[in-house]
Amino acid sequence: MDDGPPTLVRADLPDAAADLATRVRLPEPALAYDYFKSMASVSVATLGGILTLGETVFGARLAPWQMGVAALPVAISGLLAIQGKTDIMQLCQGLKPPLNSSRIALRLVPSLYGLGLGMFLAFLALSYLAPGIAADLR
Template sequence: MEDKSAVTKGLKEPALAYDYFKSMVSLSVATLGGILTLGETVFGARLSPGQIIMAALPVALSGMIALQGQTDIAQVLQGVKPPLNSSKLGLKFVPSLYGLGVGIFLALLTLSYLAPGVAAKLR
């Protein structure tokens, strides 16, 4: 059996990282649902499908990376070496991508109200 600390190098608290990733998966799925629902219903006339996809894609990637990080940690704790231990890298990319997607959505929505002409050019 391989030394677990060698595989989780860079993760001071693997259990805490696992819980963080688990929360981010749930948050990403909920946010993705919100972006898609609001973008297609309430703000459907203000945002184009391309703009909605532009905002939803980073949030979806954030959730996928968080799920992969969670899977890697679970494998390590079971004594299995993951093919690609992405958990350390995921701790940096998950919040960045999540914030980027939410920021894009809010920026496009704000632009559609404050500067409709600029927002129309982005469509």
């Protein structure tokens, strides 16, 4: 039994398409695909959590613009993860993706996700630790 990740490169591709898939693809496309799939799901769940908590539990403490500013990087992170999955699938089918953003998305997805979540927690902490400053921001 092989414990390594499954290969996503098709064996039945013509030589030109197989060459393209090996030249442009990521070193571990199966792991990158699973990572993007997970991050897309986590981003959607986090986005729902930010918006739900910001409207209900912490609605009196957070301004709507604060929720929007915190939710925007998380939403972009999820969109980049979906685009990365699409690029990987196109590469594995022997097609050249128009943008091939999967390499840069591996760096941007966690950065934007962490930025959005960190901003939400910072706005929340600021509303508790310095209520006067937080009230001025509203």
